[in-house]
Every structure is written in C-alpha cells, then in structure tokens.
Amino acid sequence: xxxxxxxxxxxxxxxxxxxxxxxxxxxxxxxxxxxxxxxxxxxxxxxxxxxxxxxxxxxxxxxxxxxxxxxxxxxxxxxxxxxxxxxxxxxxxxxxxxxxxxxxxxxxxxxxxxxxxxxxxxxxxxxxxxxxxxxxxxxxxxxxxxxxxxxxxxxxxxxxxxxxxxxxxxxxxxxxxxxxxxxxxxxxxxxxxxxxxxxxxxxxxxxxxxxxxxxxxxxxxxxxxxxxxxxxxxxxxxxxxxxxxxxxxxxxxxxxxxxxxxxxxxxxxxxxxxxxxxxxxxxxxxxxxxxxxxxxxxxxxxxxxxxxxxxxxxxxxxxxxxxxxxxxxxxxxxxxxxxxxxxxxxxxxxxxxxxxxxxxxxxxxxxxxxxxxxxxxxxxxxxxxxxxxxxxxxxxxxxxxxxxxxxxxxxxxxxxxxxxxxxxxxxxxxxxxxxxxxxxxxxxxxxxxxxxxxxxxxxxxxxxxxxxxxxxxxxxxxxxxxxxxxxxxxxxxxxxxxxxxxxxxxxxxxxxxxxxxxxxxxxxxxxxxxxxxxxxxxxxxxxxxxxxxxxxxxxxxxxxxxxxxxxxxxxxxxxxxxxxxxxxxxxxxxxxxxxxxxxxxxxxxxxxxxxxxxxxxxxxxxxxxxxxxxxxxxxxxxxxxxxxxxxxxxxxxxxxxxxxxxxxxxxxxxxxxxxxxxxxxxxxxxxxxxxxxxxxxxxxxxxxxxxxxxxxxxxxxxxxxxxxxxxxxxxxxxxxxxxxxxxxxxxxxxxxxxxxxxxxxxxxxxxxxxxxxxxxxxxxxxxxxxxxxxxxxxxxxxx
Amino acid sequence: xxxxxxxxxxxxxxxxxxxxxxxxxxxxxxxxxxxxxxxxxxxxxxxxxxxxxxxxxxxxxxxxxxxxxxxxxxxxxxxxxxxxxxxxxxxxxxxxxxxxxxxxxxxxxxxxxxxxxxxxxxxxxxxxxxxxxxxxxxxxxxxxxxxxxxxxxxxxxxxxxxxxxxxxxxxxxxxxxxxxxxxxxxxxx
Numbered sequence: 001x002x003x004x005x006x007x008x009x010x011x012x013x014x015x016x017x018x019x020x021x022x023x024x025x026x027x028x029x030x031x032x033x034x035x036x037x038x039x040x041x042x043x044x045x046x047x048x049x050x051x052x053x054x055x056x057x058x059x060x061x062x063x064x065x066x067x068x069x070x071x072x073x074x075x076x077x078x079x080x081x082x083x084x085x086x087x088x089x090x091x092x093x094x095x096x097x098x099x100x101x102x103x104x105x106x107x108x109x110x111x112x113x114x115x116x117x118x119x120x121x122x123x124x125x126x127x128x129x130x131x132x133x134x135x136x137x138x139x140x141x142x143x144x145x146x147x148x149x150x151x152x153x154x155x156x157x158x159x160x161x162x163x164x165x166x167x168x169x170x171x172x173x174x175x176x177x178x179x180x181x182x183x184x185x186x187x188x189x190x191x192x193x194x195x196x197x198x199x200x201x202x203x204x205x206x207x208x209x210x211x212x213x214x215x216x217x218x219x220x221x222x223x224x225x226x227x228x229x230x231x232x233x234x235x236x237x238x239x240x241x242x243x244x245x246x247x248x249x250x251x252x253x254x255x256x257x258x259x260x261x262x263x264x265x266x267x268x269x270x271x272x273x274x275x276x277x278x279x280x281x282x283x284x285x286x287x288x289x290x291x292x293x294x295x296x297x298x299x300x301x302x303x304x305x306x307x308x309x310x311x312x313x314x315x316x317x318x319x320x321x322x323x324x325x326x327x328x329x330x331x332x333x334x335x336x337x338x339x340x341x342x343x344x345x346x347x348x349x350x351x352x353x354x355x356x357x358x359x360x361x362x363x364x365x366x367x368x369x370x371x372x373x374x375x376x377x378x379x380x381x382x383x384x385x386x387x388x389x390x391x392x393x394x395x396x397x398x399x400x401x402x403x404x405x406x407x408x409x410x411x412x413x414x415x416x417x418x419x420x421x422x423x424x425x426x427x428x429x430x431x432x433x434x435x436x437x438x439x440x441x442x443x444x445x446x447x448x449x450x451x452x453x454x455x456x457x458x459x460x461x462x463x464x465x466x467x468x469x470x471x472x473x474x475x476x477x478x479x480x481x482x483x484x485x486x487x488x489x490x491x492x493x494x495x496x497x498x499x500x501x502x503x504x505x506x507x508x509x510x511x512x513x514x515x516x517x518x519x520x521x522x523x524x525x526x527x528x529x530x531x532x533x534x535x536x537x538x539x540x541x542x543x544x545x546x547x548x549x550x551x552x553x554x555x556x557x558x559x560x561x562x563x564x565x566x567x568x569x570x571x572x573x574x575x576x577x578x579x580x581x582x583x584x585x586x587x588x589x590x591x592x593x594x595x596x597x598x599x600x601x602x603x604x605x606x607x608x609x610x611x612x613x614x615x616x617x618x619x620x621x622x623x624x625x626x627x628x629x630x631x632x633x634x635x636x637x638x639x640x641x642x643x644x645x646x647x648x649x650x651x652x653x654x655x656x657x658x659x660x661x662x663x664x665x666x667x668x669x670x671x672x673x674x675x676x677x678x679x680x681x682x683x684x685x686x687x688x689x690x691x692x693x694x695x696x697x698x699x700x701x702x703x704x705x706x707x708x709x710x711x712x713x714x715x716x717x718x719x720x721x722x723x724x725x726x727x728x729x730x731x732x733x734x735x736x737x738x739x740x741x742x743x744x745x746x747x748x749x750x751x752x753x754x755x756x757x758x759x760x761x762x763x764x765x766x767x768x769x770x771x772x773x774x775x776x777x778x779x780x781x782x783x784x785x786x787x788x789x790x791x792x793x794x795x796x797x798x799x
Numbered sequence: 800x801x802x803x804x805x806x807x808x809x810x811x812x813x814x815x816x817x818x819x820x821x822x823x824x825x826x827x828x829x830x831x832x833x834x835x836x837x838x839x840x841x842x843x844x845x846x847x848x849x850x851x852x853x854x855x856x857x858x859x860x861x862x863x864x865x866x867x868x869x870x871x872x873x874x875x876x877x878x879x880x881x882x883x884x885x886x887x888x889x890x891x892x893x894x895x896x897x898x899x900x901x902x903x904x905x906x907x908x909x910x911x912x913x914x915x916x917x918x919x920x921x922x923x924x925x926x927x928x929x930x931x932x933x934x935x936x937x938x939x940x941x942x943x944x945x946x947x948x949x950x951x952x953x954x955x956x957x958x959x960x961x962x963x964x965x966x967x968x969x970x971x972x973x974x975x976x977x978x979x980x981x982x983x984x985x986x987x988x
Contacts, residue, residue: 036834519930
C-alpha cells in the first residue's frame, strides 16, 4: 500500500553557530510543531482507512459468561469485530517483563476498562456504536483492592497458576515482587537513637496525562506483514511483544515512530498497537485507532499508589541512626513495570542520606485496581514523599532547621548505598540544598497592589474567595535521589547509525536511531553531538524506526546518556574511518597526519594545534562513511533477593526544591507562589532543554501534591474520574515561577560527564510543596495529593 | 450534510458530514488540517483552539454544522493571519485577496523557509515547545491575546492561557515565549 499522510521524513538542521554540545540550539522539529505540520500518531491518515474501537469492561473483576457480537457485526459500515477467540496464535498475552496481560480478555476481566473486543468500521462513530452493541454477560467476582484483601487467607488470586520468575520468591501469589534490603544492625543502632519518629504515608494514583492520546495507524503490506505508525517510548520493546501475537516474524512487523505527544512512562506498555495490527490484517485495510481522553485514562498504566511505613532514629546532635521502612505499592491487575518499581522504591528508600543500619521491604500487589506501571521517577517518587516528611519530623523533634538537619546527614561521593553500592561520582546533596535555600525569596504579600488585592495572585484566584483574610504563607524544602538508566543487571544498550557524506558541496551527517522522541529533545541533542564530534553544521535526523537496532526506552532519564552515548560512539568510529581515508589520500603531504592528534572542526581535518590539514569535502569525495554500532554503559547487577545487596544502579541524579505556598486556611485552598529548584546535571548538553525538563518535572510533582489523583472506588474498584474535568492537572494559573539553579559536576563514567535530568525534579517537588503546606498550617498531612478537606478538617476520611 | 465555511481565508466545502461531527473532526479528518489537536475532545485542554469569526473556541465543542458560512482560523493559517493583521494596521491593503490565496509556504517536510508569526517564532526561540501537542492551541490563544493586549502583564498572560493545558514545560518557557513575542511586537511598532 502507499505511504499514509503523516509519514515522518528526515529533518535536516543547519546551525549558524558551531551548534555543538553545551549550546542551546533550537529543536529541529520546532518549525513543524508551531505550524501544525508535525504529524503525530493521531494525525496519520490513509485513503480508505478504517477506524478501530475497543470495547472495555464495565466492571473490575468478573467472569465473562458470554460475548455476543452478532448485532455489532451486522451494523452497516462495520468490517470486523474481534474477540479473544479470533487471536491468530497461541501467544495471547503480552507484557514488559511478565507476559500476563491478555490482548483481549479471556473468560475473565481483572480491572475496570480491560479490553474485551475490538471493532473496525468506516467511521469512528460507527465503530463506537457497534462496540456498544456487543453484549457481554459478566458474572461479578469480589474485588481485591488493597494489601489486606490481596493477602487474606481466602483471597481470590488475581492470576492463577503464576509461573513468572518472581512467582517463586514472593510470599503470596497476589504479590508481584518483593525486595527486601538489609544492611547493618537496626536493633543495635536503634539503641543509639535519642529520638525516633514513625510515619504512615499515602501516595495517590497519578496519571501521566500526556496530551497526545494513544493512537496509531496499522497498514497491511503485500508480503502479509504490517507497517505500524505509532507513538511509543520504545519501538523494539513494542515489536518484541506485538510480533508473536500476530504470528509474524519481527521483520514483517515494520514500525515507524510517529509524532509522540508526551509520554512520561505511560507509553512504555502497549496500548492499541496489537489491536490495530489485528484489525488491519483481518480486513486488509489500514486501520487507525485514536483514544479519546476518557479511554486514555483506561488505556495506559498509572503511577503506583502506595502506602509507606517509616521509622527513623537520630541522636540528639542530629545524626541519623537507622531507618526501617515498608513500602506497599499497588500494581493493579497486571504486572507492567511493577518489579522495577519495587527495585527502585526499595533501593532508593533511604533517600540521599547516610544511614548505615537499615531494614527495608518493598512489595507490589496484584489487585483489581487499574494496572500501574511506569511514570516519571517511579518508585523513587513515592519514597521521596515519605522520607522527606520524616526528615522534617525529625528536625522538628530535634529543634533543628530542616535544611541544616538534611545537610548534616547528606550523602556525598563515596557514600555506600543500602544496597552496598558505593556512590562513585559527585553527589552534591548538601550543596544543592544550600543553593536552593540561597535563592531570593518571593516578596511577602505579593498579591497586594495599589488597587487592592490582585485576586489572580491569591488562593482561589478569580473565584474571589479571599482578599488575603485567612491566608498564611509557608516554606518547605526537599531533596531526592533517582537512579538513571535501567538497573538490576538489565542489558541497557542503545544503537546508533551515523553516516557522513558530501551533499551539495558540504559535509552532511545523518544520525539514525530508533530513539523515541517524545518531546524531551533527544533529536536536538543528537544533532549537537554529531556537530561536536564530526565538525559539521548540517545534520540530518532520520526518522526513528525498526530498520536500525534498538535504542532502548525513552525513560529512566536514560536517552541522552545511552542513545546520546551511542551517537557519540558511532561518530567517533566514523571519524576514525574518515581520518583513515584522509591519511590514505593526503598522508604523504603532511607529517601531522601520522603524528598529531586529529580533530574534525568547521568542516575540516585539523590538528589539535589548530592547523588545517584538509577539507572534509576533499577527504570524502564521493565516499560515504557509515557506522552502526551498539553502545553500553557500565554493567549493573541484580539485587540479592534476600539481602538486597548488589551494584544495581548505573548512575544517580539529585535535585532539591524549595516551595513557597500560601494557604487559605478557611477554605483549604493552596496557591504555590514559587517552586525553586537546584539540580546537578553533570553537563548540560542543551541548557534550554535542561531547564525545560526541570521545570516540567517540577510541575508534575506539584500536580500530585495538590490536585492530581485517579479516584478508584474501594467497593467496586471502578475509576470515578476519567476525564480532564475531574482529574485535574496544573494549568498555567496553578503553576508558579520555577527559578532553576543548574550545577554541572561531571560524572566521569558518563558521556561528556552528563547526568540524566528528566526524573529527579519530579521527586523533590511534591514533598517540598507538602512541607510548605505543613509549615503554613501546622497539620501533619500524611497523604498526597492534599485536598481542601484535608486542610479544613472536613474530610470524611483520611483527615 | 454539506458544510460550507472559510478556513484560513479559503472557502471550504465538506461533504457527507455526519451531524454529530465536531468542527475539530471536520478540520482534521475531512479537510486535511490536523494542526488543531485532539488531546481531550471535551473542551478542557485547549489543544484544539481555533478562531471562529475571530473568537478563540475549542473546536471540539463546536458542531460542524454551526460553522456554516463562518470564518475559521487554525494554526496552519496563523502566520498568514498575523501577517495580514500587521499589514492591515499599516494599511497595506489587499489582505482579503491575499488571504483567499493562502497556502502553506516553504518545504512542508522540514519547515525550512516557512514564514512564521511572531508568536510562533517566539515559541521556538524560548524553548516553549517540547512534545508540541499543546502548542497549536496555545499559539492561537496567545496570538489572540496579543492582538487584544499588546503589553500584557504576567497575570494577564496566565489568565488568557489558563484554558490551555501543557504537560511538558511547566509553562515557564511558554511565559517567556509570550513575553518575547510581546516585546518583539512592541519593538516592531
């Protein structure tokens, strides 16, 4: 079939400056994005295409007694209706680590909104109406919604007959994974404590709320294969899960990355990929599926809600003695990324502090709640909320300043993690706190103006709920630690193909990777790396697809490190080949070809002394030099299943926040006035993009502090607020100024010394806001998000 | 049904429109103008913002039939619309004819050579674009505010853009971009 509209093409970007790393070069896709011409996955269009629609379960836990599709099939305009029985092979499940997720429900549904059937029709409304005509007879089962119901003696098993690699070591089949970490002697250390504080914390279910809905276009191909244009975070991971279900070899499932409207972890799992391919192969026509927002809330995993139980001790002079914690993450009905979330939560549960004696346990449950998986900072985000609350409690007990107390216990380079892993690159925790504290404070009563109170600057805004009466200011601090890259022994490699040739009398470099550009600016950075390493100005970014090796996932703050590292490595190999050609052609004309350190700069081969030896145009002539190569960071090890010991992480990243809030204590309304951040980024390859990551991550942390939560009815396990009307994310009015202080302490193990940036700011933002609200109100506030009723004492529960 | 209306200065005719279709659907799926985005399709996110007879609206909440005989400006026509406006304020005339002959300029694959409105250029320069899905709606809303209020305060900007959700940027660079566009607009006068 012909290519659909919206097929991505190469983008060539020149640069007026050197345009290398360290410069804030502009996005190569910026012009397309501001003119509306950038093709997102939901913009794909093909002559004669059909629209797919998924029918989802209306109940959370039930046996499927029968499914009747006859009326749907008879609807004019409907081309296909598929259920479990139509799946073409024996592979009927998929999953990131554990293949426990049915492509279409078989005999049972385990959560509200689980896919049961798919329809293809010639108009999206026809498909929707036909799906509504499918009759599913459910026999409801009791719902498992929390730890107590999951591990009760007579608990129904969410998944019977588990045979995954965690099944053997978990204490109950409704526990996906358990990771204890034991180090030192807590009982002994506890005796040294002058103060002990305990806390029980609740973290609500957050949604990634990326704006571009799950969508894609599957085009059947003449060889019996299919071409999928898709928004995802990892093309090759999708491919590995899709192909077996379709019964096709991987080379017959071609995948091209369409424009991705944000991700934040929510596109690590498959959504509509297999459904669209199944319908395309069944009907022989291109099939487009686009979720609406309602469906999107059911169509991807969320951030794990958690219960966290902590005990810390400290001596009178403010040194931490020990920590015990238990973190219970609700993984929902399917495993998704739960095992990795458990690994992060447990191994980072101490936070960026020195505590030698710890006793840690983290588990993820199987329940009938919505499946939870990856979201920015996973595992570490929930832990940071709790341990930072504990730090404030300890400081208060000791009568110490909360920042001083944190600095006194801050980890540094050389600190041993609870996993036994030494931190072998800069860990400027105390310095980040110092910097964020040193930033100028926003003015007091900033809402006052010559014409009275400016309502827009007050809690409640133009609702005109206060002119300053009852408004109290508070300030809070927090700091966090996040791992960068895939951990626990995962082979976390990336592939880059780099080509250099002369086009139009100028050397041009093409960079081809399968990296998912989801908005983070990886494409910008790849062009910068190519310019720095190969001394050109024109760089072409090839569309990401599966015609090149895997680039790993756009997650875990890893892409600039790992795919950036792969691009750098491939560029270095290209440079060697180019210099080899140069030596062959011109070596006899100048001895420096053999004796000097040679660089590519400004389109020329130069010595490290700056002497020009040749133009790249002359060296290359008609030749093109191309290298495709995998690149790996330092290997990691799994955590021991009993002790949690192991060099499990690649790199750590750190951010600190100071929040200034104003609270209308009468109505429980919060306005965050300022949310300052200091973060160590190792090396800012693109300072403008780094700021964008920090400010964006900070704002997602703000969201889960004061507004964002998917509410699941504990009686029915049904989602109550699947819309942007009822699930609120911060608007520009809710978001304060976010001054940022960027520190660049190189990590010698990483390319250019860089440190993954994307996630750390999402950690400390939430506890800083909570600390500020506690500071303003004097309330305990052991859950997030905070809602008005938690501040006014009018909550029916969880007050 | 058939709907006749003007999009970015060009008369358009959409056939076989089902009565329940939104303006957003007709723009995206029938007229080949997918620049207006479909982030929520329930009037909460602003990603589908267009000008309807000059007024910014969520095109997902406008039934296609309601636009019969009316004028719509989408992000695809924003550069020309802004140019026309600046010409009109300088009385350089023939804007209607120009508008009717509007078509996208430059290389549609790379965007090289594309003429941009001040607010579009400012969004690129200030780093206000990440995933870009909110960008079209924000651009239409920001352009409309700057038309009304060429020297907005920060509070004005926040109020005007409060109907447009962005999930990537934390809005700081969007604030920078609108301030930059306002400043450049001020210099140009």
